[in-house]
Amino acid sequence: MSKKSSVCVTFDFDAISLWLARKMDTPGPVSRGEFGAHAIPRILRALDARGIPSTFFIPGHTAETYRAQCLDIARAGHELALHGYCHEPVSTLDENAERVVVRRSADILAAISGKDVLGHRTPSFDFTKSTIRIIQELGCEYDSSLMGTDYTPYFARSGDLSNRDSAYAFGTASDVIEVPVSWTLDDYPHLEFVRSPAFTMSGLKSVNDMFESFYQDVLYMTEREPGGVCTLTFHPQVIGRGGRMLALETFLDRIAELPIEFVTCLDAARSARQRLAKDPLHSAV
Ligand SMILES: [Zn+2]
Numbered sequence: 001m002s003k004k005s006s007v008c009v010t011f012d013f014d015a016i017s018l019w020l021a022r023k024m025d026t027p028g029p030v031s032r033g034e035f036g037a038h039a040i041p042r043i044l045r046a047l048d049a050r051g052i053p054s055t056f057f058i059p060g061h062t063a064e065t066y067r068a069q070c071l072d073i074a075r076a077g078h079e080l081a082l083h084g085y086c087h088e089p090v091s092t093l094d095e096n097a098e099r100v101v102v103r104r105s106a107d108i109l110a111a112i113s114g115k116d117v118l119g120h121r122t123p124s125f126d127f128t129k130s131t132i133r134i135i136q137e138l139g140c141e142y143d144s145s146l147m148g149t150d151y152t153p154y155f156a157r158s159g160d161l162s163n164r165d166s167a168y169a170f171g172t173a174s175d176v177i178e179v180p181v182s183w184t185l186d187d188y189p190h191l192e193f194v195r196s197p198a199f200t201m202s203g204l205k206s207v208n209d210m211f212e213s214f215y216q217d218v219l220y221m222t223e224r225e226p227g228g229v230c231t232l233t234f235h236p237q238v239i240g241r242g243g244r245m246l247a248l249e250t251f252l253d254r255i256a257e258l259p260i261e262f263v264t265c266l267d268a269a270r271s272a273r274q275r276l277a278k279d280p281l282h283s284a285v
Pocket of ligand 1: 012014018083087123124
């Protein structure tokens with residue numbers, strides 16, 4: 001009997017925080033963030049119609065600005081998880097500042113969901129040598145920001161040492177499960193156009209080409225590595241446009257025909273932890 005694979009359909013509800021983090025705080029970019037909140041009801045409808053549980057990674061700033069939408073997400077049964085306060089690139093913070101951001105945001109999300117927050121994703125998949133320690137202190141069960149594998153959650157390490165003059169020294173496995181992501185499975189670089197004094201992102205690719213690429217990655221997992229986990233990252237302000245929503249719905253219906261189940265990142269992490277406990281030889285990358 002072939003093992004069922006899992007797909008985590010996740011949303012980074014960055015809203016206005018993303019633009020403020022880039023110091024783009026004039027009404028134009030702010031309105032692009034506002035659109036993320038505008039798109040939440042249609043995303044929730046699409047998920048509800050298909051019975052798909054999801055994880056929403058929400059900056060504390062979004063949770064305080066759009067509390068009603070975050071309550072709707074929680075009431076619909078989706079998981080709320082950490083994503084910075086104002087989408088800070090964590091590598092610009094010292095350890096204590098990163099800890100303050102994570103703890104403050106955890107309190108905000110817990111007050112909305114009424115539950116402890118157990119998952120974490122860094123803004124822009126940025127990461128520091130302290131990140132795992134900080135979220136472990138908080139009691140997080142998993143992180144979803146690293147790219148060490150594609151379909152295989154693993155125990156995230158801490159204590160790595162890098163030196164360009166000698167072999168890389170891997171640290172030790174923590175008890176935080178990493179539910180891996182990839183820029184290739186993220187709508188933002190495929191679709192979003194950004195021009196700022198600091199950088200330009202061309203985006204605006206074909207949404208159908210993007211979903212065909214996503215589909216091939218899910219297909220490979222089901223055919224060659226069944227039992228795996230494939231994590232997709234969407235942004236309400238990117239995927240929430242009308243034509244893109246139709247493409248998202250078509251994609252979700254298409255992969256639902258494959259031998260997969262839709263799970264939250266927390267459920268994927270918990271299943272992985274059980275598997276890894278039985279198979280400690282494969283507990284590290
Ligand atoms: Zn984000």
